[in-house]
Amino acid sequence: MSTPPPLKCIACRVNPVAWTKPRVDFCYACLPGGPFTPPPCRGCGSTDAYFSQGRCERCHPGAPLYMGSCRGCLAWGIYRRHSWLCWTCRWWRGHYPVGTCAYCDRTTYINGAGACRLCWENARRFQQPGRGVNLEDTNRHGQQLFLANLQYDTTGTYRRRLARERHERGRRPAEAPLTVTGWRQLMLFRMPPGHGAVKRRALTQDSPLLRHCLPVLSEHAERHGWSKRQTNAVAHTLKLLDVLQDFPGTRIRASDVLASTRYGATVVSTLEILAEVELLEDDRVLAVERYFDTHITGLPSGMTEQLRLWFDTMLHGSDKTPRRRARHVETIHMHILGMAPLWQTWAAQGHTSFAEISTDDVIRALPVKGTNR
Ligand SMILES: [Zn+2]
Ligand SMILES: [Zn+2]
Ligand SMILES: [Zn+2]
Ligand SMILES: [Zn+2]
Known part of the structure; x- marks a missing residue:
């Protein structure tokens, strides 16, 4: 990576010089007495695309098509002419500051989670759908290198596949709708789900x-x-x-x-x-229902029955005569609060039903004045 590109030929100013050591200032095409055919590449034997120093444009470390690793994520497969940066790392440079990666200690561009692109990509490989990435665990024992520019959809294959799947979904017969049933199958036994x-x-x-x-x-x-x-x-x-x-x-x-x-x-x-x-x-027990239940315990069964009828009418209303709108739970609460002592008194006096209570009994039981009346 550190090898600089060779100088340009002094004649054409386009091609690189044929050799740096021994120094030749011309390319093979411009050599005096030429043009000459360049020798095959010393690295790969290729006879076309000679670059310089006996090597072709893929084997000379200073050539634009020389292959190496990304400076950001260390992924293999980046041309020198792309400044040793993969496409994603280019984006990272523009969006994240330089810092020390908290997981591999390299000084490079780090994202908001404190990770470099390599550590981040490693964590993403093990990411569960719908979960966050676990940088700590996935980078504890080192990082897996990868090939550059394969982490996203460069050619649109993925996008096209999604479109095709969407299209297929549209042609598939519609999923069976949910059938709502009124009945409920009882369980033989219940196993707590994992x-x-x-x-x-x-x-x-x-x-x-x-x-x-x-x-x-x-x-x-x-x-x-x-x-x-x-x-x-x-x-x-x-x-x-x-x-x-x-x-x-x-x-x-x-x-x-x-x-x-x-x-x-x-x-x-x-x-x-x-x-x-x-x-x-809705099988929730309202607070007022619990309150009512505590206040009718100990009353005779005749009274309890009548009170329950009254309570249901208050809570849910009644469309039969005597008709009544459903009351607010606060109202019912206040009614119970006021009447509960009377119920207990009458039950203690030996009454078994509210039918036995006369108007005089009610008037006598009411407080003389005040909000409780
Ligand atoms: Zn030349
Ligand atoms: Zn070569
Ligand atoms: Zn990269
Ligand atoms: Zn890192």
């Missing part, structure tokens, strides 16, 4: 559930101004749920969505989407 396997499958597998939800997801994301990150997180969660589902097509329990957070799921937004495509089975 954590890594679930995540891997969610990353790579095709998901009918996601395909089913995608139009609604895009529309919902657009309407609510979701960021790309949030939309992607929901798409990923849907794929996760698809993997975790025991039988495809069954409605998804809200508790299952909540449980999938251990795989990195996004809960609230996913619930919105599932509710919108009517695939959600």
Whole structure:
């Protein structure tokens, strides 16, 4: 690499001189008494493309077509005329500063992760789809050299293959749509899925559930101004749920969505989407339901039954007479808070049903004044 190119012939000023040692100032074509036929190359025996010093333009270290390694990534296969830089390293020079690589200690151009192109390319060879690169582990025992300019699509082959695949996909019959069933197959026994396997499958597998939800997801994301990150997180969660589902097509329990957070799921937004495509089975216990349950324990069964009817009407509303709109959970909470002591008092007095309670009983039990009345 360090051999400088030979001087030009003093006659034509185009070709390199025939020999540097012994010094000849002419090329073979311009030698006085010539033109002479140059000898075959001392390196490879080639009879055409003589360069200088008895060697052809591929064997002379000062020739533009002499082959060597890239200065940046040490990859083999760079011509001298390209300044010993592969195409990617050219780009690196324009975009990254000079520094010392944290993984191989070379002083060269290093990227934002503190790695030179060689270490970076080594880490990328072992990169799992959807994961970050692991520079530390992949460069611990040295680096694998590679051939230059083969790391990306120079000829467009890859791009053409992608286009062909896209075209083929378009011609393939459409994937079977997700059939939603109302029933649920019970499990004989449950085997906890492997954590890594679930995540891997969610990353790579095709998901009918996601395909089913995608139009609604895009529309919902657009309407609510979701960021790309949030939309992607929901798409990923849907794929996760698809993997975790025991039988495809069954409605998804809200508790299952909540449980999938251990795989990195996004809960609230996913619930919105599932509710919108009517695939959600909301089995979450509301705080007010728990509150109600604690306050009716110990009451006679007649009272409990009546209270439960009242509570359901308050929570979900009723379209039969007496009709009632569903109330806000806060309102129900306040009602229970006010009435629970009365229930307990009446139960203690030996009443078994609210039918036995007269208006006078109610008036007597109410506080004389104040917000509790
Ligand atoms: Zn000449
Ligand atoms: Zn040669
Ligand atoms: Zn390079
Ligand atoms: Zn390095």
